Amino acid sequence: MYAISLGDDGAELRPLEPWHAKEFLAHLDRGREFIGQYIAFGSKETDVDSARAMLQRYADLRAADSASLHGIWLDGKLVGGVLFLNFHADQGNCEVGCWLEPAGAGHGLITRAIRILIDFAIEQRGIHRVEWHAAAGNEKSLNVARRMGMTRDAVLRESHPHKGVRHDIEVWSVLAPEWREARARAQHGDL
16 A cells, blocks of 8 residues: 655545545545535445445546545545546546545645646656546635646536536646646746
């Protein structure tokens, strides 16, 4: 198992595995209302068996090289995560996303973890285009896209029904050359 430090605050990025089902369910229960503001992630996982089934589904998708879940632990407590919702190495495209419970908010955890996923996708797997989809009203999520140097490509008007409301979805992306250029500028202190 890997554990990637997300900084000096004790935060780590680790794989989420089926054996984390009980911990994952407790995390979802703590954050259900917060997580569910804009997305349905984890809304159907209401017991240990359904939580385990979701984690197993993503473990199978990771084995098929088409998606994966990665948890964020802060001081040893699961507080959120990031994921490849889809991963198409053969096409050079992927989509990243996130979720977070309130205890993890305000620490910059998502920004740090997404940066690791994008670096991996581009530098190790040869991905050319990384996408980020977010509800137009979800400013925190849109700000992550902005911090990643992504460009807003489109607004899919009223394309996402959630909790009885049709939400606009913004599609953002960063291309490998743009990502590398921004990372090089950051390393040289130009940002």
